[in-house]
Amino acid sequence: MRKIEKITVTIDGSQVSGCEGMTILELAQQNGIDIPTLCHSPELTPIGACRICVVAVEGSRTLVGSCHTPITQGMVIYTHSPKVLETRKVIVELLLASHCGSCYMCEKANVCQLRKIAADLEVGLPRFQTRKRYYPIEDVSPYIQRDLSKCVLCWRCVRACNEIAKQNVFGIAYRGFNSKVVVDFDQPIDKEVCQDCNVCIDICPTGALSKPREVGEEKKGRPLVISS
Amino acid sequence: MSKGQEGVLPQGKEQENLLVMLERAQSEFGYVPEEFIVEAAHSLNVSISEVYGVATFYSFLSTKPLGKNVIRICKSLPCYLKNSQMIIKSVEDEIGIKPGETTPDGKFSFELTNCIGACDEAPAMLINNDVHVNLTPGKISQILKSYK
Amino acid sequence: MSEKRIVLKNCEVIDPRHITTYLTRDGFRALEKAQKEMTPEEIIEEVKASGLRGRGGAGFPCGLKWELARNAPGDEKYVICNADEGEVGTFKDRYILQNDPFTLIEGIAIAAHAIGAKQGYIYLRAEYHHLLDSLVNAIDQAKERGFLQHVDIDIREGAGAYVCGEESALMDSIEGKRGEVRYRPPFPPTKGLWGKPTIINNVETLMNIPQIILNGASWFNQIGTERSKGTKVFSVSGDVKRPGVYELVLGTRLKELVEELALAEKVKMVQVGGATGRLVPYDMIDTALSFETILGAGAITVFDQSRDVIDIVYRTMEFLAEESCGKCAPCREGTEAMVEILGRFFRSEGMEKDIRVLEELSSAMMLSSLCGLGQAAPIPVTDSLQYFRNDYENRIK
Numbered sequence: 001m002r003k004i005e006k007i008t009v010t011i012d013g014s015q016v017s018g019c020e021g022m023t024i025l026e027l028a029q030q031n032g033i034d035i036p037t038l039c040h041s042p043e044l045t046p047i048g049a050c051r052i053c054v055v056a057v058e059g060s061r062t063l064v065g066s067c068h069t070p071i072t073q074g075m076v077i078y079t080h081s082p083k084v085l086e087t088r089k090v091i092v093e094l095l096l097a098s099h100c101g102s103c104y105m106c107e108k109a110n111v112c113q114l115r116k117i118a119a120d121l122e123v124g125l126p127r128f129q130t131r132k133r134y135y136p137i138e139d140v141s142p143y144i145q146r147d148l149s150k151c152v153l154c155w156r157c158v159r160a161c162n163e164i165a166k167q168n169v170f171g172i173a174y175r176g177f178n179s180k181v182v183v184d185f186d187q188p189i190d191k192e193v194c195q196d197c198n199v200c201i202d203i204c205p206t207g208a209l210s211k212p213r214e215v216g217e218e219k220k221g222r223p224l225v226i227s228s
Numbered sequence: 229m230s231k232g233q234e235g236v237l238p239q240g241k242e243q244e245n246l247l248v249m250l251e252r253a254q255s256e257f258g259y260v261p262e263e264f265i266v267e268a269a270h271s272l273n274v275s276i277s278e279v280y281g282v283a284t285f286y287s288f289l290s291t292k293p294l295g296k297n298v299i300r301i302c303k304s305l306p307c308y309l310k311n312s313q314m315i316i317k318s319v320e321d322e323i324g325i326k327p328g329e330t331t332p333d334g335k336f337s338f339e340l341t342n343c344i345g346a347c348d349e350a351p352a353m354l355i356n357n358d359v360h361v362n363l364t365p366g367k368i369s370q371i372l373k374s375y376k
Numbered sequence: 377m378s379e380k381r382i383v384l385k386n387c388e389v390i391d392p393r394h395i396t397t398y399l400t401r402d403g404f405r406a407l408e409k410a411q412k413e414m415t416p417e418e419i420i421e422e423v424k425a426s427g428l429r430g431r432g433g434a435g436f437p438c439g440l441k442w443e444l445a446r447n448a449p450g451d452e453k454y455v456i457c458n459a460d461e462g463e464v465g466t467f468k469d470r471y472i473l474q475n476d477p478f479t480l481i482e483g484i485a486i487a488a489h490a491i492g493a494k495q496g497y498i499y500l501r502a503e504y505h506h507l508l509d510s511l512v513n514a515i516d517q518a519k520e521r522g523f524l525q526h527v528d529i530d531i532r533e534g535a536g537a538y539v540c541g542e543e544s545a546l547m548d549s550i551e552g553k554r555g556e557v558r559y560r561p562p563f564p565p566t567k568g569l570w571g572k573p574t575i576i577n578n579v580e581t582l583m584n585i586p587q588i589i590l591n592g593a594s595w596f597n598q599i600g601t602e603r604s605k606g607t608k609v610f611s612v613s614g615d616v617k618r619p620g621v622y623e624l625v626l627g628t629r630l631k632e633l634v635e636e637l638a639l640a641e642k643v644k645m646v647q648v649g650g651a652t653g654r655l656v657p658y659d660m661i662d663t664a665l666s667f668e669t670i671l672g673a674g675a676i677t678v679f680d681q682s683r684d685v686i687d688i689v690y691r692t693m694e695f696l697a698e699e700s701c702g703k704c705a706p707c708r709e710g711t712e713a714m715v716e717i718l719g720r721f722f723r724s725e726g727m728e729k730d731i732r733v734l735e736e737l738s739s740a741m742m743l744s745s746l747c748g749l750g751q752a753a754p755i756p757v758t759d760s761l762q763y764f765r766n767d768y769e770n771r772i773k
């Protein structure tokens with residue numbers, strides 16, 4: 001077997017070492033440095049989509065995603081430089097700008113990672129106004145309720161369903177701003193396709209996926225549809 | 229599924245390629261029908277949502293039926309500088325529909341598209357796979373007449 | 377004049393339908409030389425020594441890319457020719473494919489031989505479906521003559537997505553998936569198509585290869601500037617009397633191309649490199665065209681004094697928002713936010729703070745987006761804010 005190389009890097013001014021193949025995020029965490037993440041989950045293959053976890057690396061033109069970039073010998077990394085913090089802040093504000101849900105009304109507000117990251121970065125009212133993503137709540141399934149107006153397109157549910165639950169219920173459809181996590185032909189999720197495993201609900205960082213409050217009881221009335 | 233559709237599933241090493249399959253369906257049926265998506269998902273052993281996801285990513289694939297002929301006028305800057313607005317207007321007048329619509333007789337669908345690489349002869353448009361360049365409002369009626 | 381035909385040497389000279397006309401002009405002699413007289417390592421050395429850099433926009437050294445792929449472990453490797461040409465205002469690859477498919481095929485065949493690939497792909501954008509038959513015909517003729525015994529070349533068609541010109545999205549598209557961008561590293565030369573070592577080169581880059589092999593690196597090396605060797609094919613459109621394709625020695629001044637060759641008058645501004653390219657105001661028209669200065673994929677869109685800068689930037693941003701793949705947040709949401717702000721300026725409803733917000737947003741998108749689309753999307757905004765700031769300030773409500 002090949003010997004595992006020790007790699008020494010400088011992270012926020014101190015020299016630390018890690019193993020070959022480790023990501024910047026893993027090394028930072030090992031050394032007690034907190035880097036916010038949204039699309040990343042240690043149980044899933046990284047996709048590098050949200051860009052919240054960016055850090056500065058000397059010699060790199062852009063910031064790099066720490067959740068997927070492996071450490072290399074001699075790397076000099078800054079996880080909390082002003083540039084890094086400002087960039088993360090803009091990204092969170094962008095996500096909040098198109099986010100329809102009101103935290104006040106959201107059942108998952110206390111566990112919402114987007115909200116926590118926003119608070120940590122001291123994000124106030126977003127600087128930007130974009131179209132809002134509004135989708136009616138999907139509550140036909142007894143196992144899962146989807147409120148995609150709160151989705152941040154982290155793809156965690158897609159990957160979790162695929163990689164952990166091995167079910168492949170979700171896919172990503174459309175393109176750009178209109179991208180959306182869909183079931184079949186973009187239909188509301190129902191009990192035919194979903195097996196009540198909770199994997200995606202637990203892994204969703206926002207209030208987009210949740211347990212229906214009263215399992216089994218059909219909700220009355222049609223969802224309010226506001227066309228943009 | 230009807231017999232015709234089997235021939236559309238590609239053979240050999242392209243057999244396993246979802247995008248190639250969808251492109252075939254598009255050119256055969258003028259759109260990617262739902263049954264085709266279901267069939268493709270089965271034959272590749274992937275979920276319907278995954279196939280639907282690919283079909284809706286690309287702007288030359290459509291999951292809704294389109295007209296027999298698809299007009300795509302270039303709306304990008306170089307054509308815009310050469311008055312593509314007027315071309316759009318004359319197509320609208322000629323066939324009586326707006327971009328994004330299909331004529332009631334199903335003869336034409338009308339879309340706007342991004343640069344089609346004919347900016348040296350702007351304004352330009354595609355009808356199906358044919359490129360029409362150096363357009364003027366006066367030429368539109370003649371061109372459209374040649375599509376049955 | 378600095379016009380020089382290397383890449384376009386055969387265009388409108390040979391008959392693109394008949395390989396014989398190509399053979400009489402040294403056709404496939406470079407491949408023969410590469411296969412019989414040179415080792416793959418020597419070919420790569422030659423390409424490296426030539427100083428050839430990618431013509432698809434990023435300008436990466438071609439020989440270095442090949443070397444990485446050659447040295448990457450594995451038997452299964454791929455060569456991809458990027459014929460997606462989606463950048464607004466670019467049509468030079470179309471012109472090349474129409475007029476000289478054979479040189480391209482020879483270039484691909486040499487590349488395959490050099491890195492040890494048995495399979496090549498040409499990724500052709502859907503908008504160029506009209507070129508498919510002629511390209512297939514050219515490949516068939518080369519095959520019949522026995523030039524492609526070491527490599528199969530297949531054409532894969534796009535289906536309408538600008539982002540699929542980006543190399544990682546392009547590979548996903550060839551794999552039959554949504555054309556979404558992948559994070560890097562790993563880079564394609566180590567882990568590309570189907571996870572195998574892959575090189576991706578623009579059409580024009582590969583067009584240079586046969587002559588570099590035949591005439592040698594030192595011949596190629598003499599043309600151009602310090603860090604930009606050879607020629608570049610430009611696509612000129614917009615407010616000019618003679619739009620079209622021009623091949624110029626690298627380092628030629630923009631003024632010569634725009635005013636002397638394409639006969640533009642009363643120029644206000646030139647967009648060099650399409651939607652993600654640079655804006656050059658008229659007082660900088662003396663800028664040289666090279667990798668050291670400005671170049672991109674060589675789209676030259678000329679705007680005369682009657683044009684409105686905000687209108688141009690706004691339309692450009694609409695294009696980018698529409699074509700963003702949607703995977704990474706800064707590009708997906710950022711282009712949308714920019715469209716919103718620019719739209720207000722377009723309608724003369726800008727706000728005082730908008731200019732600062734545009735600058736902050738630009739910086740974050742450039743620094744954090746996953747691919748070149750989002751990283752370069754703010755360029756028209758930052759350039760116009762630099763050179764035409766008044767146009768913004770005058771539209772604040």
Ligand SMILES: Cc1cc2nc3c(=O)[nH]c(=O)nc-3n(C[C@H](O)[C@H](O)[C@H](O)COP(=O)(O)O)c2cc1C
Nearest residue numbers: 430431432458460461462541542543577578581748
């Ligand atoms: C959004 C985007 C679109 C691109 N489109 C093209 C294209 O249409 N053709 C092309 O050759 N390169 C395109 N590129 C550049 C490719 O990613 C890649 O760098 C290039 O094909 C490499 O070839 P080269 O080194 O020969 O230039 C694009 C890049 C980005 C970020």
Ligand code: SF4
Nearest residue numbers: 151152154155157204
């Ligand atoms: S529903 Fe939740 S887990 Fe799925 S993509 Fe949206 S935010 Fe992520």
Ligand code: FES
Nearest residue numbers: 048050051053067
């Ligand atoms: S957490 Fe790294 S990109 Fe999302």
Ligand code: FES
Nearest residue numbers: 302307343346347
């Ligand atoms: S802008 Fe219309 S063809 Fe390029």
